[in-house]
Amino acid sequence: MTNHNIQPELNKHLKALKEKVPQRDPEMAAKGRANFLSEVKELQAKKSTPRLAEIFAAIFSMSIQTNRRLATAVASILIAIVLTFGAVGGTVYASQDSLPNQTLYAVKTLTEDIRLRLAKQPEEKIRLLEMFAIRRVEELYTLSEKEGDFPQVTVTRLEQHTENMLILASVQEGKDLTQLLNQIRKSLQAQEEKIAILANTEHGNAVKELTQVQKKLREKIHLAEEGLDNPAAFRKKMRSTTPFTPVETLRPGKPEKTRTPENKRKPVDRGTPTWKGKPDQVGTPDHKGKPEEAGQPENKGKPKDPGKPDKKEKPNEPGPPDDKGKPEDPGPPDDKRGP
Amino acid sequence: MSSKEKNLLQRARKxxxxxxxxxxxxxxxxxYAYAVRRVGNAQQAEDFVAETFxxxxxxxxxGGGPKDHLQAYLYRIAHNLITDHYRREPPPPLELDEDRYSEDLGQPADILxxxxxxxxxxxxxQHLTPGQQQVIMLKYIEGFSNQEIAETMEKSSGAVRSQAHRALASLERILVGEEDES
Structure with a gap:
């Protein structure tokens, strides 16, 4: 350290700060270490889960060593199993670590959509959406380390996940709503923090893109906070800003196969939740802006002022769904029941 | 980077x-020492350490992480976390709460x-730019060499030197200004 050219008074300050380190609490330090190592173990367990092909190879190798006829029989059975289930399972498994610029990413996002569709309770769906949002942020991290490129599909999906969390929460009441909004807010804050850190380490265009993502996340956090302060206004706002099918209709079922221009443009009555979805072409970059389960607002990217509902829309009667919108989740069929 | 550290990093990747x-x-x-000096709070410092790791x-x-310069990588993460923390919370006012120190009158004057x-x-x-804070902390408090700081900040040694110079000048201005006001 060369402090020879520093003013003596400043030098004294620097020295004082250098000497100022409170003793680290050994208990806290040990706890921190244990937490870190348990995180390591979790990752190891995740990484070491054998793939079907490996299991197949191991069993086949064992059989060959013991009995040739047995080996043939075992191999035949395993081939049949693998052909029917294994190939699909293996691909799905392998896709889970894929990135947006890889072929298997489409499988990854499709798996997510199916999981979302199969989840019955809104709490379960929200938990899944939180998990998917974490994945999207992890993807951004990995991409920034590898290529510094942020495909729109990841950014769009992240936005859809976060928006749908709030939409799903908005149909809850009382304690459930408070609990869900608190959970969502915490989760969004964690993701926003990660994006801020990433933006801080990036350069050029990436900073602009990440700042935009961060801004969107902040908007959602703000919405969740508004929901905690004034649930009724939050619900109204969620209804007025999103042509969304309420949660009751987000049940597994047959997706409607076709959409005629007429029914696409027909305004949806909030009281009669209707699912107009069809399976999404997930994973392809051109599904930019398409909604996840819920339709996206037409003015996507320019959220309406929550305090100023659109005059063109009647209360409780949202605008027509986005013509271009394709939901992420191949949703259930029309549900004509009222809320 | 020593071969021992290289080997450690290789094993860590697995x-x-x-x-x-x-x-x-x-x-x-x-x-922890770096974080506690930056934020002045033991619990927050622990949180930053945990998040860094x-x-x-x-x-x-x-499949990412540091290719080499592990220490530089870890300090960079910690710095980014702390910078982000202060981005959310505006820095506290410069003046000290002198009353707080009057409670510790039992301590020798020089310690106080x-x-x-x-x-x-x-x-x-906290009133410097994040880069200036980082360079001051690493150079004058943590005792890093210019080369080590350059690796941490992903800049050239020359850029580090000139940033350190500017940071010191700003710091002096802030401290002198504060004394003039009081």
């Missing part, structure tokens, strides 16, 4: 618990003076 434990033991106290692990898991100086500098630092 999520070897022992290697990761050794990395934690080598750097966690240093990172968690991010390191996530990076390794996804040092504590006040340390805290004053800590607050003054």
């Amino acid at each position: 999520l070897d618990s022992e290697a990761l434990g050794m990395i934690y033991d080598t750097y966690s106290d240093k990172l 968690s991010r390191f692990l996530q990076a390794l898991k996804s 003076t040092k504590q006040m100086k340390a805290e004053r500098l800590q607050k003054a630092l």
Whole structure:
């Protein structure tokens, strides 16, 4: 350290700060270490889960060593199993670590959509959406380390996940709503923090893109906070800003196969939740802006002022769904029941 | 980077618990000291250490993480976390709460003076740019060489030197200005 050219008074300050380190609490330090190592173990367990092909190879190798006829029989059975289930399972498994610029990413996002569709309770769906949002942020991290490129599909999906969390929460009441909004807010804050850190380490265009993502996340956090302060206004706002099918209709079922221009443009009555979805072409970059389960607002990217509902829309009667919108989740069929 | 550290990093990439434990033991106290000097709060400093290592692990898991210069990498994460923290919370006012020190009158005067100086500098630092804070902390507090700082900040040694010069000048202005006001 060369402090020879520093003013003596400043030098004294620097020295004082250098000497100022409170003793680290050994208990806290040990706890921190244990937490870190348990995180390591979790990752190891995740990484070491054998793939079907490996299991197949191991069993086949064992059989060959013991009995040739047995080996043939075992191999035949395993081939049949693998052909029917294994190939699909293996691909799905392998896709889970894929990135947006890889072929298997489409499988990854499709798996997510199916999981979302199969989840019955809104709490379960929200938990899944939180998990998917974490994945999207992890993807951004990995991409920034590898290529510094942020495909729109990841950014769009992240936005859809976060928006749908709030939409799903908005149909809850009382304690459930408070609990869900608190959970969502915490989760969004964690993701926003990660994006801020990433933006801080990036350069050029990436900073602009990440700042935009961060801004969107902040908007959602703000919405969740508004929901905690004034649930009724939050619900109204969620209804007025999103042509969304309420949660009751987000049940597994047959997706409607076709959409005629007429029914696409027909305004949806909030009281009669209707699912107009069809399976999404997930994973392809051109599904930019398409909604996840819920339709996206037409003015996507320019959220309406929550305090100023659109005059063109009647209360409780949202605008027509986005013509271009394709939901992420191949949703259930029309549900004509009222809320 | 020594061959020992290289080997450690190689094992860490394979999520070897022992290697990761050794990395934690080598750097966690240093990172804690760095964080506690920056934020002045033990609990927050612990949180920053935990988050730094968690991010390191996530990076390794996804095939990223440091290629070399492990220490530089970890300090960079910690710095970014702290910078982000202060981005959310505006820095506290420069003036010290002198009454707080009157409770510690039992302590020798020079210790109290040092504590006040340390805290004053800590607050003054928060009024510098994140890069300036980083260079001051690494160079004059952590005792990093210009080369090590350059690796941490991903800049050239020349850029580090000139940033350190500007940071010191700003810091002096802030501290002198503060004394003039009081």
